[in-house]
Amino acid sequence: MHTSALVLFSGGQDSTTCLAYALDRYERVETIAFDYRQRHSVELEARVVVLQKIREQFPHWAHKLGEDHLLDLAVLGAVSETSLTRETAFKMESSGLPNTFVPGRNLLFLTLAAALAYRRDLQVIVTGVCETDFSGYPDCRDDTIKAMQLALSLGMDKRYLIETPLMWIDKAATWRLAHQIGGSGLVDLIVEHTHTCYLGDRAHLHAWGYGCGSCPACELRAKGYAGYLASGAHQSVQAGIPTKAGK
Ligand code: ZN
Numbered sequence: 001m002h003t004s005a006l007v008l009f010s011g012g013q014d015s016t017t018c019l020a021y022a023l024d025r026y027e028r029v030e031t032i033a034f035d036y037r038q039r040h041s042v043e044l045e046a047r048v049v050v051l052q053k054i055r056e057q058f059p060h061w062a063h064k065l066g067e068d069h070l071l072d073l074a075v076l077g078a079v080s081e082t083s084l085t086r087e088t089a090f091k092m093e094s095s096g097l098p099n100t101f102v103p104g105r106n107l108l109f110l111t112l113a114a115a116l117a118y119r120r121d122l123q124v125i126v127t128g129v130c131e132t133d134f135s136g137y138p139d140c141r142d143d144t145i146k147a148m149q150l151a152l153s154l155g156m157d158k159r160y161l162i163e164t165p166l167m168w169i170d171k172a173a174t175w176r177l178a179h180q181i182g183g184s185g186l187v188d189l190i191v192e193h194t195h196t197c198y199l200g201d202r203a204h205l206h207a208w209g210y211g212c213g214s215c216p217a218c219e220l221r222a223k224g225y226a227g228y229l230a231s232g233a234h235q236s237v238q239a240g241i242p243t244k245a246g247k
Helices: 013-025 042-057 074-079 105-120 142-155 171-193 216-231
Strands: 004-008 028-035 065-072 124-126 161-163
Touching (some): 004 013, 004 105, 013 028, 013 042, 013 124, 028 042, 028 105, 042 065, 042 171, 105 124, 105 142, 142 161, 171 216
Parallel strands (some): 004 028, 004 124, 028 065, 124 161
16 A cells, blocks of 8 residues: 655646645655756745645645655756746647657656655655646657656566646646645645746736746646636535545
């Protein structure tokens, strides 16, 4: 039985939902993120605030939430030319992929996460990759993750489980999942403190959170939030009731 997890936690909506998912079901949870000289350090700042707010507002999770690890991955920014690491506008490439695609990024993240999980004796790696919405990033595909799970388990001679709670759900369902796990308190925390906008905009507050409102990440987040409200899930009285056994 799995009791401990390492969450790839960037400070965005998806990874915060994954963190709550892990805290809801595992006894010991640690977090990891990578500084690859993203154009905006807003996300890296957001993650510190989100961790602090979770500790304050979810005392039944606070004791499970262990060390946070921030690894320097400047080398990734050095080898890639993308709109996430350079001052270039978002656009679609002729390959059909957006220029926010950083080749090898998730493969590298998972490899380093597994190496850290090995040292910290953590059994499960949780990541918010998703095949459902937008992007089509090839390193977010379910097959890629399964291949990585196999390669890492063989290569480190340790049985890893890589969990992807968001793989087959859209953004509206991601908001619903957050509500199901942590109630409106968690949804409010995600709205106010997580960051997704590609432009690093923290000046404009919308119902769904801060952002420019017009980049693809903002559009996706806003559309998902509207779908979440339309579903009526935010009014559910089941909110905040623990969803998993074994706590
Ligand atoms: Zn934006």
